[in-house]
Amino acid sequence: MRAITYSRFGPANQVLTLDELATPNPGPGEVLVRLQVSGVNPSDVKLRDRGRPGVSVSPSSKIIPHSDGAGLIEAVGAGVDPSRIGERVWIWNGQWRRSFGTAAEAIALPAEQAVHLPDNTTFEHGAVLGIPGLTATHAVLSGGPVAGNTLLISGGAGTVGHLAVQIAKASGARVLATARGEAGLAAARSAGADQVFDYSAPDLAEQIKEACGDALVDRIVEVEFGQNAQTNAAVIAEGGTIAAYGSAKDMTPVLPFYPLMFKAVRLDLILVYLLSTEQRARAVAALTDLLERQALDIRIAEVFDLADCAQAHERVEAGRHAGSVLVRL
Numbered sequence: 257m258r259a260i261t262y263s264r265f266g267p268a269n270q271v272l273t274l275d276e277l278a279t280p281n282p283g284p285g286e287v288l289v290r291l292q293v294s295g296v297n298p299s300d301v302k303l304r305d306r307g308r309p310g311v312s313v314s315p316s317s318k319i320i321p322h323s324d325g326a327g328l329i330e331a332v333g334a335g336v337d338p339s340r341i342g343e344r345v346w347i348w349n350g351q352w353r354r355s356f357g358t359a360a361e362a363i364a365l366p367a368e369q370a371v372h373l374p375d376n377t378t379f380e381h382g383a384v385l386g387i388p389g390l391t392a393t394h395a396v397l398s399g400g401p402v403a404g405n406t407l408l409i410s411g412g413a414g415t416v417g418h419l420a421v422q423i424a425k426a427s428g429a430r431v432l433a434t435a436r437g438e439a440g441l442a443a444a445r446s447a448g449a450d451q452v453f454d455y456s457a458p459d460l461a462e463q464i465k466e467a468c469g470d471a472l473v474d475r476i477v478e479v480e481f482g483q484n485a486q487t488n489a490a491v492i493a494e495g496g497t498i499a500a501y502g503s504a505k506d507m508t509p510v511l512p513f514y515p516l517m518f519k520a521v522r523l524d525l526i527l528v529y530l531l532s533t534e535q536r537a538r539a540v541a542a543l544t545d546l547l548e549r550q551a552l553d554i555r556i557a558e559v560f561d562l563a564d565c566a567q568a569h570e571r572v573e574a575g576r577h578a579g580s581v582l583v584r585l
Contacts, residue, residue: 257278257361257362258274258562259274260320260359260562261319262304262318262321263317263318266304266305268301268304268567268573269566272304275318277320279361280364282332282364285333285334285335285367286332286364287370288362289327289328289329289330289364289370290330290362291358291360291363291585292326292585293380293382293559293582294324295324295325295358295384295386295583296568296571296580296582297323297324299323300357303351318355320351321565323352323357323386324348324358324384324385324387324388325346325347325363326345326347328343329370336367343372344375345382346370346371346382347369348369348385348536349529350365359562361585371385371544372544376547376548376550377547384580386528389543389554390536391526392416392417392419392477393419393423393542393543393546394499395416395499396423396427396475396477397423397427398524398526398539399499399524402428402474402475403428404429405474405475406431406432406472406473407432408433408464408473408476409433410479410480411435412435413444416479417444418443418447419447421449422448422546422551423542423546423551423552425447425449426549430450431450432449432453433445433447433449435454436454436456439578451467461486461487464487468491472491473491475497475499476491476499478502479501479502480504481502481503483506489519492516492519494520498521500524501525501526554579557578557580557581558571558577558579558581559581559583559584560583562583562585564583565583
């Protein structure tokens with residue numbers, strides 16, 4: 257099978273190679289998925305460039321990148337129902353703590369990591385569900401129903417944020433969102449946000465509090481925890497939750513402890529790779545329901561051929577793409 261591999265960390269155009277490898281065989285409890293599309297996430301390019309905490313794979317090994325993808329089950333291992341052969345599926349944790357991810361024509365992995373893809377959902381959209389889709393769903397819904405609550409979605413024009421706005425709105429919440437620039441604000445608004453705010457505004461907290469009136473924000477879905485800690489402490493309601501899945505711009509934040517403590521705020525730090533079995537099952541069920549209801553507009557920025565995978569990584573690294581970057585197998 258054709259696959260993209262690397263054996264050392266570094267720039268995409270220097271370390272990524274189009275390779276020919278043997279197609280794997282599914283072991284007991286596994287399925288072999290013939291992939292149609294692979295998703296490229298910021299975590300994939302960061303891992304390729306310099307590794308990350310929790311990586312147990314040596315950079316001297318031959319690694320196939322990417323955790324997300326979608327395709328058809330082609331074969332099953334012992335203990336897996338043969339009726340799954342031919343099933344349309346999407347992948348989660350394809351390259352988490354293992355060497356061989358989804359930037360290949362096929363992947364063998366545990367059967368539960370290949371989730372049924374509804375017939376009304378394309379393979380391209382399926383390749384966005386593993387990291388962005390599950391992160392957004394868990395961040396919005398892991399605390400329980402949000403109908404009637406006010407949610408603030410930080411970075412509502414980003415891939416996860418754009419999905420989170422839609423999930424919250426489809427779940428009955430009042431949705432506030434932050435973004436930047438006319439295009440970003442328009443994207444968050446088109447996703448269903450009731451009100452949008454420029455996150456660079458010096459009086460952002462005051463604007464949000466004015467929009468909330470007497471009742472502040474029940475839940476915040478946060479992409480930049482450190483940068484927005486002070487604002488979040490100001491706008492969160494008593495007993496509210498900050499569900500944070502990123503803090504790239506301030507990786508060692510100073511926490512406004514007492515403003516948060518005297519509101520009894522809950523901090524929920526989210527790493528989608530480490531969801532418990534129960535958490536993932538709930539997120540998958542909710543995401544499947546949203547897909548079947550056609551409640552999600554999943555944006556695709558660009559699709560590259562497998563041979564151009566390095567360009568796909570560079571596109572993600574450059575940022576400013578309105579939607580997900582994919583690789584077609």
